[in-house]
Amino acid sequence: xxxxxxxxxxxxxxxxxxxxxxxxxxxxxxxxxxxxxxxxxxxxxxxxxxxxxxxxxxxxxxxxxxxxxxxxxxxxxxxxxxxxxxxxxxxxxxxxxxxxxxxxxxxxxxxxxxxxxxxxxxxxxxxxxxxxxxxxxxxxxxxxxxxxxxxxxxxxxxxxxxxxxxxxxxxxxxxxxxxxxxxxxxxxxxxxxxxxxxxxxxxxxxxxxxxxxxxxxxxxxxxxxxxxxxxxxxxxxxxxxxxxxxxxxxxxxxxxxxxxxxxxxxxxxxxxxxxxxxxxxxxx
Amino acid sequence: xxxxxxxxxxxxxxxxxxxxxxxxxxxxxxxxxxxxxxxxxxxxxxxxxxxxxxxxxxxxxxxxxxxxxxxxxxxxxxxxxxxxxxxxxxxxxxxxxxxxxxxxxxxxxxxxxxxxxxxxxxxxxxxxxxxxxxxxxxxxxxxxxxxxxxxxxxxxxxxxxxxxxxxxxxxxxxxxxxxxxxxxxxxxxxxxxxxxxxxxxxxxxxxxxxxxxxxxxxxxxxxxxxxxxxxxxxxxxxxxxxxxxxxxxxxxxxxxxxxxxxxxxxxxxxxxxxxxxxxxxxxxxxxx
Numbered sequence: 372x373x374x375x376x377x378x379x380x381x382x383x384x385x386x387x388x389x390x391x392x393x394x395x396x397x398x399x400x401x402x403x404x405x406x407x408x409x410x411x412x413x414x415x416x417x418x419x420x421x422x423x424x425x426x427x428x429x430x431x432x433x434x435x436x437x438x439x440x441x442x443x444x445x446x447x448x449x450x451x452x453x454x455x456x457x458x459x460x461x462x463x464x465x466x467x468x469x470x471x472x473x474x475x476x477x478x479x480x481x482x483x484x485x486x487x488x489x490x491x492x493x494x495x496x497x498x499x500x501x502x503x504x505x506x507x508x509x510x511x512x513x514x515x516x517x518x519x520x521x522x523x524x525x526x527x528x529x530x531x532x533x534x535x536x537x538x539x540x541x542x543x544x545x546x547x548x549x550x551x552x553x554x555x556x557x558x559x560x561x562x563x564x565x566x567x568x569x570x571x572x573x574x575x576x577x578x579x580x581x582x583x584x585x586x587x588x589x590x591x592x593x594x595x596x597x598x599x600x601x602x603x604x605x606x607x608x609x610x611x612x613x614x615x616x617x618x619x620x621x622x623x624x625x626x627x628x629x630x631x632x633x634x635x636x637x638x639x640x641x642x643x644x645x646x647x648x649x650x651x652x653x654x655x
Numbered sequence: 656x657x658x659x660x661x662x663x664x665x666x667x668x669x670x671x672x673x674x675x676x677x678x679x680x681x682x683x684x685x686x687x688x689x690x691x692x693x694x695x696x697x698x699x700x701x702x703x704x705x706x707x708x709x710x711x712x713x714x715x716x717x718x719x720x721x722x723x724x725x726x727x728x729x730x731x732x733x734x735x736x737x738x739x740x741x742x743x744x745x746x747x748x749x750x751x752x753x754x755x756x757x758x759x760x761x762x763x764x765x766x767x768x769x770x771x772x773x774x775x776x777x778x779x780x781x782x783x784x785x786x787x788x789x790x791x792x793x794x795x796x797x798x799x800x801x802x803x804x805x806x807x808x809x810x811x812x813x814x815x816x817x818x819x820x821x822x823x824x825x826x827x828x829x830x831x832x833x834x835x836x837x838x839x840x841x842x843x844x845x846x847x848x849x850x851x852x853x854x855x856x857x858x859x860x861x862x863x864x865x866x867x868x869x870x871x872x873x874x875x876x877x878x879x880x881x882x883x884x885x886x887x888x889x890x891x892x893x894x895x896x897x898x899x900x901x902x903x904x905x906x907x908x909x910x911x912x913x914x915x916x917x918x919x920x921x922x923x924x925x926x927x928x929x930x931x932x933x934x935x936x937x938x939x940x941x942x943x
Contacts, residue, residue, distance in 0.1 A: 531711070551707070554795065554879040554881050
């Protein structure tokens with residue numbers, strides 16, 4: 372009985388390996404949590420059209436995706452930030468040649484609880500809030516209470532983008548950091564939930580996660596400019612100040628199955644899905 | 656032929672026995688090799704007592720004092736909650752409860768041990784966290800206290816079952832002697848049973864704490880993960896385990912950050928090793 376079971380287990384193991392090696396009918400996609408929903412939507416539509424092929428999408432963060440690409444455990448890495456020079460060097464070392472494809476744009480929404488009277492902030496104020504220099508809501512026109520800062524974990528491309536473009540205002544020599552008191556949550560959904568329950572919280576995430584339970588803050592580049600809402604039109608027109616490109620990375624120029632999938636993403640149909648999942652299509 | 660069979664089986668078992676020790680040594684060596692690399696670039700004192708944890712900045716700051724204090728605070732809180740309840744529960748099960756209730760309680764505690772930590776974390780996030788926030792009027796419920804309460808639930812099964820064993824193994828004659836001398840039931844438990852089983856109970860407590868300090872998923876979900884040195888149990892903390900779990904995926908293999916996470920692993924290993932050794936010492940004292 373036991374021997375039979377063992378034999379079966381080994382047989383299954385071998386079969387699995389055989390499938391992984393020869394049956395190239397599956398694509399592994401991994402990376403940015405921001406893009407997981409988008410990746411899923413693409414995968415579903417794509418497999419609907421090509422039922423013989425199989426696309427697996429997992430999140431984990433941009434860094435996680437890129438390091439899997441480098442270690443060869445996924446075919447496509449989703450990333451909400453550019454690949455770092457360090458990562459490229461490491462990839463080259465391992466014989467992987469990262470190839471960048473820009474697939475969509477994302478507006479980064481700053482959100483608070485709908486009960487919070489604050490509804491607009493400048494980038495400067497945001498930087499001061501998230502670095503802990505402003506720690507009471509009354510300094511930005513709210514009630515007299517401590518600000519609860521919510522951030523994503525350090526493996527998140529959103530975390531890195533927000534630090535570089537809001538906290539440091541794009542200055543590579545800046546040493547600004549998130550306040551040590553910032554709560555680091557492990558997903559965008561966790562931030563959305565905490566903001567929905569906590570009137571003193573402020574957080575940020577890709578605008579796809581905005582729902583009626585959170586209030587997006589209108590953001591202005593500085594005090595003199597207009598306060599802009601994070602909407603698709605404003606991101607497309609470039610008026611909204613915190614938006615970023617989203618990328619896929621492949622090993623070398625896409626070929627075969629991966630190329631077919633990437634072509635689908637860049638097609639009109641793929642880009643319609645981008646719009647449907649509250650991101651902003653490219654090629655507009 | 657029979658002898659040959661015996662020989663094979665004996666050797667197979669020997670290999671299995673050695674394998675576990677072998678694996679522990681391999682794991683420790685790997686941990687040491689990867690973790691020590693961080694000290695080529697970062698001063699060990701600065702690593703252990705630095706107050707800033709910004710691993711992905713250029714240059715990174717690798718001070719794990721906030722993480723150590725976070726782990727210790729959550730563990731201390733969990734110990735304060737789980738030890739009295741756990742030991743009292745063990746006394747009740749071993750000495751007081753009628754047979755029927757005893758069976759039900761034991762099954763319940765085993766069930767508590769079977770709940771996966773991610774489920775406990777999730778339940779804590781949606782029920783306990785808002786509750787802590789409202790009761791203490793805090794800006795956020797993601798605090799060390801929430802983590803401590805949830806972890807106390809995880810330490811309880813270990814504490815109760817081992818402490819109950821310890822009480823059970825106190826020789827019957829002690830109890831009979833005390834009762835014969837005219838002591839009440841409570842006096843017998845307090846003055847005779849507890850001191851006689853004390854080393855086993857201490858071992859139970861140590862193993863419970865060992866479980867708590869190594870727990871990852873639940874604390875990551877409900878302690879807020881803010882890397883600052885806590886001044887009260889009502890503040891968010893970031894633990895050693897949660898840091899490794901949250902950041903390992905991102906760390907570029909071979910980078911400073913990657914080595915720093917392994918060094919945190921060494922610190923954790925040393926802490927839980929000390930806890931296990933002291934639990935062992937207590938257990939041995941009992942046997943002598």
